[in-house]
Amino acid sequence: MDLKQAGSSLDSLISSFNTRILDLQELVIGRNMYPATSVPDLSAVDTAVKAMEFQVQAIKDRLREETEAIPKAKKLIDMSLRQQKKLQHMLAHMPPRLLESVTVSNRNPSNCLMQESSNHDFHLGSLKLDEEPVALPKEKKGRGSAPLWYVTAEELDSLSSYMRGRLTLDKVNAAINDMAAYAETNAQLIAAPKKKLAEGSWEKALELRDIAMTEAVKGKHFFLESDIKGPALKLDNTGKAILTVLRHLGRISEARIGHHRVIILSKPQ
Structure with a gap:
């Protein structure tokens, strides 16, 4: 290496050191330029952060209170709906x-x-808001015995052979007897006080009472599809054929109420 190149390298090294020293000096000056105002600024930031922490804590407390109040509100709404149903039932009767x-x-x-x-x-x-179903007024059909509107031989013969199938007049009218018995049992459950019902019958009585208050069923005798258990009428092919015939002849009508298929006894026209 000649003297000229060695001098150039030394100059570059010295220049690099000088640049580094200047950078350090600028950093020191920048850090200590405004020492009097930096402390109040940091205090203001700390105060703002603490205020935000208080607000967040207040929001958390409010959310906890609202969460704890939700079950009480649901219970109150449920009680209000039950009270409304009772008042509507009393107004209807x-x-x-x-x-x-x-x-x-x-x-x-x-x-x-x-x-x-x-x-x-x-x-x-005298109108008490108790848990017992209110008895139907005397003018309602539910207070009397379930009607027995038998099918005549002429009506059965008027049906097509496809609809009539192997059904006989005795089978059809025996099914009508069963349906009247089902409807009569339901009417007694609706009118019976709680103390006279068996332990497992009270919930069904309340459910039947709600069904009896619907527009499609009000004042009529009815039974549920789940009530069909014989002896003459069963949920087999013969029983379904009998229901089809009786529906065609105007002895029954059907309605879907909740999860129940409700069969209503109808007077033939």
Whole structure:
């Protein structure tokens, strides 16, 4: 290596050291340029962070309270719905005279308030919100025996041979006897007080009462498809054929209520 190249390398090394020293000096100057204002800025940042932490904690507490209140709200809603059903049931079975007086008093409260107050207190005081089903009014068909609308030989002969099949008049009318027995049993369950029912019958009685309040069934005798257990009517091919014939002859009608297939006894036209 000649002297010229050695001098050039030394100059480059010295220049590199000088550049590094300048960089370090700038870093030191930048760090210590505003020492008086850096502390308040950091304090302000710390205060803001703490305020945000308090807000987040308040949000967490509120969410916990709302979560704990959800089961109570669900229970309250369930109780309100049950109460609403009871009130609707009582309104549907309210005596006509009382219903008319309530309607008139609602339209003319200033004229009827004093006249009807004692009468309302007497009637409304007897309406108890208990768990027992309310008995159907006397004018409803459910209070009487289930009807027996037998099929005549002429009606059976009027059917096509395909629909009639091997059914006989005795089989069809025996099935009508069974259906009347099913409907009568359900009517007794609906009207029976809780204390007179067996342990496993109360839930079915409540379910039957709800079905009896629907528009399709109200005031009529009915039974469920699950009630069909013989002796004459069964859920076999013969039983299904009998139901088809009776539906065609207007002795029964059907409705789907909830998960139940409800069969309603109908008067032939």
